[in-house]
Each structure stands twice: as structure tokens, then as C-alpha cells.
Amino acid sequence: MIRPLLLCFFFCVAFGRSKPTEKKNRMMEALLSNKQHEDDKGFEYDHEAFLGEDEAPEFDKLPLEESLRRLGLIVDRIDVNKDDFISEDELRIWITSVQRNHSFEQMENQWNQYDTDRDGLISWDEYNRTKYSDGSHQESGFDLSRVMEREERLFRAADRDADLKADKQEFNAFLHPENHQHMREVLVQDTMDEIDKNRDGFIDLKEFMDDLNIPEGEEDLPEGAETERQHFLDKKDKNNDGKLDKQETMDWLFKPDLSYSDAEAKHLVTESDADKDGKLTKKEILNNHEMFVGSQVTNYGDALLRHDEF
Template identity: 50%
Template structure:
């Protein structure tokens, strides 16, 4: 059985190669924390979405101030990882990043039961391999255009990197980093390696200008090249190939696909602490947060409290 993720990837490849004028973007951009403008003078909607995630922020808008404060108090206890009674900038930053990745955790939850065959709350490499490549394992000679042996070896390598303790058994966080490596710092090297393997057609471990352009654009005989290819060639020569040897190595590829973007979560954590830290000790108590609850979460006055929808916190 081929997992939905693999089939989706295959379809994306077919789609990309069927549209030669469409530019492929391999750069992993950090998504904005909110769709709103960050202007506290006009309201705290940006902060609500940054702190809770967009979907969860909507649910708080339905709550009374009392219920909103109560649920915020429960969240504060979760943010305080070391249980010392204070929320630090690092703890708040970690929470914001987790809130922003909630859709990823939902995606993993939706797939979890398919792979956790023995229902022990963990997913071993054997379980994943049997579910994903079961058909190939039964018939290694299957020929449908895919190199399953190569894909399985690549998956196993990534699984081992995601498996922090080396037991070839993944808990929920490890499995999440396996499925979504681009969102985890310790998985960056494997993302770069896989990207280079995809683009490096001559197998020299480097990406040439020809390979770089060939990955973005599927040339067809007699077809005029799009104008953006000129810019991409200039980008490669002037910025991508930093040591000017005509090719991109691992470090140069890392800088290309995973640029050091502005850390929005860190900036928001600093902002929330600055606005709430009444005694200026650069950390927040639960009381300080609840006193500024409207900065962190939304609410609205209503006479129908008993009809409000309740959601589990993270």
C-alpha cells in the first residue's frame, strides 16, 4: 500500500512536469503568524492569532470574558514547562511555534492510526515500512514507474534522523518531524540532502547551474523560455554560488532553500512580554497574563454561555 503522502507527491511531480511554464519553488518560507495587521492601536487580533493559531483564536471570540480567562489560565500552565510559576520568553516562543504548527499535528493525528498497527501509541520503522511498502515487499519486481527500493531506503534514512533516541520507534513528536522535516531544526540537514539528491542529476554531490534551472523548468523543444529564467540564472551566479566554483554545495543549498528568516515567533514573544510584564523582570506570572487577557485571547459578552462550544486546549 502506498501512503497518501507518497501518492500526493507523485501527483505533484506529474503536475509540475506537465506545466513547463510554472516555476518550482523549493525555498521553505516561514508562514506569517496572522493574516491580520499587527497594530495594537486597532485591536489585538494579530496577537490572538499568533498566540493561539488562527482556528483556535476564532473559538475564543465566542467566549465570555470569564470563560476566556479560565481557558487562558489553563493554557498558561501548559506554557510553563518547568513549572516554576513563570513564563519566560523561550517558553512563550516555543508555545507560539507550536500553536502555528497545529495544522501539522492534526495531519499527523489523521494518519497515526494507519501506521500504529499494534496500537501501543508508537510507530516503529517496521510498522511504517509494512504499511507504506507492503505491496512492494510482497512483489519486489513490480514495475509501475517508481523505484520503491530507493524510496524505502530514503524513508528509512529520514526515519533514523527523526528518531532521536535511536530505537527505530517513533513517538508522536518524532513521527511528526519525520513527516514534516522542514519544520524541525534537527531535520534541516536531511531536507538539504534530499533536495540535492533530487536536483543533482550527474551524482557529483553538487548542484550545477544546468541542474538548478532544470529542476525549475521543464524544457520542451521549440518552446520559448520564460523571462524569469534569466533572473534565476543571475541569482545562481551572483548569490547562490557564493564561492564562485560554478556549483552549489551543501552549505550553499542550505542558504538557498532554508534562508535565515526573521523570527516572527521570537518577536511576538518579546512583544507580549513587554506589554504584560508589569514588574519588568522579563518574565510573566499567570496573574500578569490574566490581567492582560484581552491581549492574548479574544472574547465577547453574551447571555448564552451555556450554549458556547468548548474545545480542548493544545
């Protein structure tokens, strides 16, 4: 199943506009966690961001002493330049890596569902037949033809050897295209096709605001409407021509001012940096292990429990 971010993208296209006050999030980055980021109520969000959504609960089973030992080993892995400090950038790289490993595991869990002939490849026909042939997607009465067209476009973009069969790397790119550089152009084009109502090849301010369900000229605008308008004019429209071309759209979707991984890395450093030098020592991380791993620790779940290095 395509991850929630893209399902939302596809179904918004197929089923029309949402409620007038509902704001779309088009940033092409997966959420680090579905938990609320509220540190005063617990650190579940931070645990899933640092460890991975499926892995985090497993580490509550570890005794405190063992979890601290393993957290120390993780810190050594995160410290790629071996200077005995963990920077925001090193944390961001780690968090991004954890999330991408999680996406690959999600793909692995779905592989046998779609590889029906067990040949080690998933053809477009296999995927399409398995997902849509039972008619369950038609129960709502909506026409999913546009969704299927977009899925096929993504599948073809992921299929780098153009044989209409996906190996695991290609299928992962299809399921999680936001993680793969070569998938960006098709995602950008899909976005432009949806928003560019006058078909001039650009996204103008009116189209941008319409996409956010914020009609221009209304007095009673939703909260944040003027901020969105100014962001379009001041940040997104870099050449100040009043519209977004393909490159500007790509920058908007894939180069946000602060990504989820950036924000979480900054948060972890800010909350754990006792001497306020902008970076973390192993001691500072271990002293704040509740934020990073709770009573647990690490990287990729049960697999690590079996690794000799632990």
C-alpha cells in the same frame, strides 16, 4: 500523513516535472496557514499563525471580555524577558512554538492509525504496511517506489536509536522533519540528489534553473526568472564558484532571507505599533485584538479553556 510541504516534495520527485510556468517552493518551512493573507478581507491568516490552525476557530466562541482577558495572559507568556514590551523576536518565537505544538497534535491524531499492535511504538513495517498495503496509492498508475525509498530514509533518520521503531518524538520528526535539526541533512541530501543531474555532488546554475522549470537562454522567460538567477549568483552561491555545495544548499533551504514566522511577526508589529517604536505594549495588542485573535484568544485550544490559570 506527511504534511503537504513534504508530500509535494516527494511527489514532484516521483512523478516528474510540473507545468513549465509552475514555480517550486523548496523552502523547508511549513506554511503558517492555508488562508490568504489579505487583511482587507479579514484576519484569518493572522489568527491561525498566532493561535494555530485547529485552535483559532474555537476562540470565536468566547465573549469579547473573556477573550481580551485571555489575550492579556498570552501577552504575558510571550514577554519572556518581562520588560513589558513584545518584540518581533518574541512574537516569532511564540508563532514558531504554536506551529510546532500544532504539528505534534497532528502526529498524536495519526498515532493510533499506524501503531496497529498498540505497543506504543510505530515500526517501519507498521507504517509501510498501513499506508501502502491497500494499493490505493497505485490507482494512478505511477510507481511510488522512489517515494517509499525517501520515506524510509526519513524514517531511519528520525529513528535515533536505530531500532526501526519510532516513539512519538521520533515519529513527529519523521512527519515534520523541517522542525528538527537532526533531520536537516537527509532533507538536504534528498534535494541535492533530485536536482544534481550530472551527479557531481553540486547544484550548478543550470540545474537550479532547470529545477524551477526555467530553461536558460529562452527569450520569453517566466516572471521572476531573472530574479531567481540573480539570487542564485548573489546570495545562494556564497563562495562564488558557480554552484551550491551541501552547506550552501542547507542555507538556501533552512535559512531564508525572511521566514514565514519572521514575516508574520514583522507584520503584526507593523500593523499594531501605534507609537512606531518597533515593539508592542500589551495595550497596543489588546487594541488590535481583532488581528491577533478576533473575538477570541489564545494558545492551544480547548485545553486552555480548562486550565486553572485562566
